[in-house]
Every structure is written in structure tokens, then in C-alpha cells.
Amino acid sequence: MRRLVPLLLVPLLASLGPGAAAAQPTVKVGVLKLTSSAPIFIGVEKGFFREFGIEPELIYFQAAAPIATALAAGQLEVGATGLTAALYNIVLGGEQLWIVADKGREWPGYPLTGIVAQRELWDSAAIRTVKDLKGHRIGVTQLGSTFHYHLGNILEKDGLTLADVKVVPLQAMPATVEALKGRQVDAILVPQPFPGATEAQGFGKILAWAGDLYPWQIAAVFYAKGFAADRARAVAFMRGYVKSARYYFDAALTQKDGRPAPGANYDEVVRITAQYTGARPEIIKLGFPFQDRSGRLLVPDIERQMKWWAANGFIKRPLPLKQIVDTSFIEEAIKTLDR
Amino acid sequence: MTVERVAVSDRAAFLRRREHRVVRALALVGLVVLWELLTRTGWVSSLFLPSPLGVIEEFADMARSGQLAVHLGVSLKRLLLGFGVGAATGITVGVAVGFFSMTEAIVQPIIAATFPIPKIALLPLLILWLGLGEASKVAVVALGVFFPMAINTYAGVRQADPLLVRAAVAFGAGRWSVIRKVVVPSALPMVFAGLKLGAGTALLLLVAAEQIAAESGIGFLITQAGNLMETTKLMVGLTVLSLLGLLSHWGLASLERAVIPWRHT
Numbered sequence: 001m002r003r004l005v006p007l008l009l010v011p012l013l014a015s016l017g018p019g020a021a022a023a024q025p026t027v028k029v030g031v032l033k034l035t036s037s038a039p040i041f042i043g044v045e046k047g048f049f050r051e052f053g054i055e056p057e058l059i060y061f062q063a064a065a066p067i068a069t070a071l072a073a074g075q076l077e078v079g080a081t082g083l084t085a086a087l088y089n090i091v092l093g094g095e096q097l098w099i100v101a102d103k104g105r106e107w108p109g110y111p112l113t114g115i116v117a118q119r120e121l122w123d124s125a126a127i128r129t130v131k132d133l134k135g136h137r138i139g140v141t142q143l144g145s146t147f148h149y150h151l152g153n154i155l156e157k158d159g160l161t162l163a164d165v166k167v168v169p170l171q172a173m174p175a176t177v178e179a180l181k182g183r184q185v186d187a188i189l190v191p192q193p194f195p196g197a198t199e200a201q202g203f204g205k206i207l208a209w210a211g212d213l214y215p216w217q218i219a220a221v222f223y224a225k226g227f228a229a230d231r232a233r234a235v236a237f238m239r240g241y242v243k244s245a246r247y248y249f250d251a252a253l254t255q256k257d258g259r260p261a262p263g264a265n266y267d268e269v270v271r272i273t274a275q276y277t278g279a280r281p282e283i284i285k286l287g288f289p290f291q292d293r294s295g296r297l298l299v300p301d302i303e304r305q306m307k308w309w310a311a312n313g314f315i316k317r318p319l320p321l322k323q324i325v326d327t328s329f330i331e332e333a334i335k336t337l338d339r
Numbered sequence: 340m341t342v343e344r345v346a347v348s349d350r351a352a353f354l355r356r357r358e359h360r361v362v363r364a365l366a367l368v369g370l371v372v373l374w375e376l377l378t379r380t381g382w383v384s385s386l387f388l389p390s391p392l393g394v395i396e397e398f399a400d401m402a403r404s405g406q407l408a409v410h411l412g413v414s415l416k417r418l419l420l421g422f423g424v425g426a427a428t429g430i431t432v433g434v435a436v437g438f439f440s441m442t443e444a445i446v447q448p449i450i451a452a453t454f455p456i457p458k459i460a461l462l463p464l465l466i467l468w469l470g471l472g473e474a475s476k477v478a479v480v481a482l483g484v485f486f487p488m489a490i491n492t493y494a495g496v497r498q499a500d501p502l503l504v505r506a507a508v509a510f511g512a513g514r515w516s517v518i519r520k521v522v523v524p525s526a527l528p529m530v531f532a533g534l535k536l537g538a539g540t541a542l543l544l545l546v547a548a549e550q551i552a553a554e555s556g557i558g559f560l561i562t563q564a565g566n567l568m569e570t571t572k573l574m575v576g577l578t579v580l581s582l583l584g585l586l587s588h589w590g591l592a593s594l595e596r597a598v599i600p601w602r603h604t
Contacts (some may be wrong), residue, residue, distance in 0.1 A: 086568035093386035
């Protein structure tokens with residue numbers, strides 16, 4: 001029911017949208033309260049967006065897919081979240097929005113999403129590897145979510161498919177963790193800090209970090225159609241974002257000899273992320289997700305994602321890349337910043 | 340002598356309710372046509388409100404691929420099982436409570452205390468007790484059907500005309516004979532009212548249960564389509580639910596006519 005009400009309101013709001021947006025000096029940015037939103041939080045807190053004449057207004061969501069819906073309906077100018085099947089279906093359904101920049105990748109050596117098995121199943125050696133997941137119930141938040149995609153691809157690497165497991169959608173991350181605790185599912189896929197918490201509480205065992213098994217472009221920055229058309233502001237926002245992304249990378253993602261080697265501003269980035277997500281600093285310190293230093297998108301991966309969703313029946317067909325990806329904003333921003 | 344004829348108009352004519360069959364049909368058809376036109380003109384994006392023709396097409400597609408049959412089959416199984424168990428226990432308890440004062444003393448306060456709990460609120464508890472599988476889904480439907488059935492049957496039994504009961508006893512009927520031949524038949528209209536109520540509740544609870552951690556079923560179909568922003572598929576799910584509701588109401592009404600032929604409603 002909760003999902004239906006906005007759906008009915010949306011056409012009304014959409015018709016009001018353009019006029020209202022033109023009068024708005026702030027840029028509405030839809031985000032989740034997760035560590036992976038750190039580059040956005042840094043840009044807001046350090047005033048990197050304001051530096052280029054952009055006044056961002058953060059709007060918090062509970063899941064990735066609703067951000068895409070709100071973008072399509074004209075309620076947001078910018079979205080920064082995971083790439084879901086819903087997003088591709090929205091564009092296939094005739095609504096235009098653009099994937100414009102990197103906002104987080106699953107990457108080897110940077111723990112983000114963990115595959116967590118029930119402690120007892122690990123102890124009894126029933127589940128020790130990805131192959132052992134065959135025939136088991138695996139909890140994810142939603143069908144068509146980033147976790148669903150990641151699970152499918154990891155299984156395929158080991159010669160299995162989604163049909164070999166039972167995927168159980170539990171709608172929210174805390175509910176997914178609870179289902180593992182209550183032994184209703186045998187394993188789950190959840191992002192940090194949840195995997196660490198299940199081990200600390202003794203009912204979970206991290207089987208592997210999903211990014212070590214299958215790296216991909218999990219999250220991105222999106223522009224709504226109207227905002228993308230407002231070229232000057234769209235590029236100005238990107239300038240702030242690139243500056244922010246570099247600040248984030250240099251502080252939190254640098255490595256030396258394959259081990260994390262935090263930069264000078266590490267503690268500040270941890271503090272800002274903790275402040276905006278409401279999580280404790282020691283939990284934030286467990287790991288920051290990887291992304292390109294300048295926020296450049298892994299474009300070929302977008303094509304791979306659409307092919308996989310289509311092959312598995314979650315979207316009708318893949319879209320041509322130029323109908324959904326536009327990297328011209330970030331390239332222009334990088335060029336002017338580096339000059 | 341001539342008889343003067345006076346034309347009288349029926350001043351209570353406004354109380355007469357005509358059927359307006361044509362208007363009834365037109366209202367539904369008109370709504371669908373208006374909806375189709377609205378989406379055709381492009382005022383409303385087809386992503387947010389899919390056109391009726393699109394929904395019909397998707398319906399046919401899903402029927403052809405067998406997808407719809409799978410979801411519908413699973414849902415029907417849960418629905419019939421839950422409804423059957425709930426109705427059978429409800430009627431049994433209702434008759435027992437209505438007829439025996441001892442049972443009434445024991446069971447009535449328990450029902451009064453548990454009835455007000457919205458059954459949806461019990462779902463997390465049922466999942467904890469019975470697991471994520473079929474049992475918890477069937478149980479919540481059965482619970483939803485049990486209460487209106489038990490309460491209606493009880494009321495129906497209590498309403499049995501004492502004169503008829505005494506007449507039956509005077510003609511030498513035993514206790515069981517009285518229950519079978521007088522009390523239960525006179526409670527039947529109330530039982531059917533309960534069945535109709537229960538059918539609506541059953542559908543509601545089934546969808547709620549299937550939206551949490553199911554792998555198939557109409558409720559699952561709706562959640563999945565919502566998650567994936569496949570609005571046309573979502574509409575197909577809603578249409579199926581509407582048809583299921585209509586069908587169960589119609590089925591129960593025909594059954595009622597067959598079982599209670601003396602009641603012409």
C-alpha cells in the first residue's frame with residue numbers, strides 16, 4: 001500500500017514538476033544513509049558544491065529503486081545510489097534519466113557487500129564455499145536489487161545459476177539480517193556494516209566479500225531529464241562532485257602494497273560519514289567502497305548489466321548505451337577543473 | 340350512474356429502485372475507455388499508469404508463457420487450503436459455542452479477546468513459529484477466515500427460533516437431530532454471510548503473506564513487479580485479484596442458492 005500512494009500522486013506531481021523546479025535554487029539529491037554515499041556527504045559538508053554555485057539538498061531514502069522512481073517523476077534532480085533492474089525498466093518504460101558518474105564499485109580488496117552464511121552451517125561444513133550454496137535459501141533485500149545481480153553473477157562464475165538456489169526477498173536490510181538470525185534463510189547478501197555485525201553477534205560467518213569474487217559498477221550518480229537539460233548547472237554540480245570524489249579517494253581509498261594506507265584527511269572523512277549516516281565511527285572504519293578517483297564511470301559494465309538482467313528476465317531488452325549513459329558532464333567538469 | 344375515474348400517481352414512486360442495467364455496464368466500460376484515452380494522449384506517462392490495452396497484452400503474454408498459471412496455482416492452493424481449514428473449524432466452533440453453554444463459557448471470552456487483533460500483525464509471529472514456507476501463509480489465511488465464521492455461526496445458532504426447536508422436541512427429536520435438522524439450517528444464512536466476509540479477508544491476508552518472503556503467488560508477483568518498476572505486470576496482478584474476488588463472491592452466492600433454496604435472495 002505504501003508504495004501505491006506515491007505511484008498515484010506521481011502523475012500529479014510530474015505535471016507540476018518543471019515549473020516548480022525552475023523556481024527552486026536548491027538541487028534535490030536522493031541518497032541512502034550508507035557509507036557508499038560518502039562522496040556526496042563530503043561535497044555537502046566541505047562546501048565543494050557551493051563553490052560552483054550549487055546548493056544541494058539531501059533527501060534520504062530507504063532503498064535504491066524508489067530513488068529512480070522519484071527521479072523519473074521529477075521529484076529529484078540528482079540521485080546517487082545502486083544500479084537496479086527498476087532503473088533500467090523505468091527508462092525502458094519511456095521515462096528519461098541519465099547515468100552520469102561513478103558512485104561506488106564492488107572491487108577486490110575493498111569490502112562492501114558480504115556473503116554471510118549461518119554460523120552453524122559453516123561450523124558443520126555444510127556451507128564453506130560459493131558452490132555449497134546450491135539448494136539453499138539465500139536472503140536479499142529485493143528482487144532485481146544490486147544484491148540479486150551480484151549473487152547471480154557470483155553463482156555463474158562457479159558454474160551455478162540463480163535457479164540452483166532459492167532467492168528470498170526480505171525487502172529491507174535489517175529484515176534480511178533478522179531472517180538469518182531466525183534461521184529462516186541459510187545465507188544472505190548485505191552491505192557493510194551488517195556482515196561485521198552478524199559475526200560479532202555470533203550467528204553469521206562471512207563466506208566471502210562479493211567484490212573479491214565479482215567486481216562491478218554497483219552504484220552511480222543519475223541526473224533527471226530536466227536537470228541534464230540545464231547544462232550549466234548540471235556541469236557545475238559535476239565539478240563539485242569530482243572535487244569531492246578526489247578528496248574522498250585521497251583520504252580513504254589509497255593503498256600501498258595492496259594494504260589500505262589512509263591519507264591525511266582520513267579521520268575527517270570518517271567523521272563526516274559517521275555524522276551523515278548516523279553510524280558509529282568504528283563501524284565506518286571497517287571499510288569504504290572503491291570508486292574512480294575522478295568519479296569516471298565504468299561504462300562497459302553498464303552494458304553488461306543490462307544484458308544480464310535481460311537474459312534473466314528482469315528487463316524486457318537491453319537499451320542502447322547512448323540512451324541511458326551520458327559521461328559528457330563529468331568529462332567537461334574534469335577538463336575545466338584540471339585546467 | 341357513472342363511475343368517475345380518478346388518476347392517482349404513486350407518490351412513493353421515488354422509493355422504487357430500478358436496475359439501470361445499461362448504466363451499470365457503461366460505468367465500468369466508460370472508466371476503462373477514459374483510462375485508455377488518458378494514457379493514449381500522453382498526459383499520463385505509461386510508466387506510472389499503464390494503458391488497459393497494455394495490461395491485457397501483458398496478461399495474454401503471461402498466460403501464454405505459463406507464468407500466470409504458476410502464480411495463480413500457488414495462490415489458489417494457499418487460499419483454498421486456508422479458507423477450508425478456517426471455515427471448517429470456524430463453523431464447528433460456532434455451532435458448539437452456540438449450542439452448549441459450557442463451551443460458550445469457555446470459548447467466548449477467548450474469542451472476544453483474540454478477535455480484535457489484526458491478523459496481519461500475527462504474520463511475523465506465525466513466520467517465527469511455522470517458518471517462511473507454506474504453513475505460515477495458510478495459517479494466516481485460516482485465522483482470518485476462522486473468526487468471522489465462528490462469530491457468524493454462533494450468532495446464527497443463537498437466532499434459531501425457540502418455537503421451532505420446541506416443536507421438534509415435541510415431535511420426539513433428540514438433541515443431535517435438533518442440531519442437524521433445525522439449528523444448523525436456520526443458521527445457514529448467517530454462515531454464508533460469514534463465508535463471504537471470510538473470502539474477502541482471506542484474499543487480503545494471502546496477498547499480505549505473499550508479499551513477505553514468498554517465491555511465487557499473486558502477492559509475490561505484485562511485489563516483484565513493484566520492485567522492478569514493471570507497472571504493467573503490477574496491474575495484471577491487481578486485475579487477477581479483482582477477478583478472484585468477483586469469482587469467489589459469485590461462487591459463494593451460487594452455492595448459497597443451492598444450499599438454502601428456501602431463501603430467495
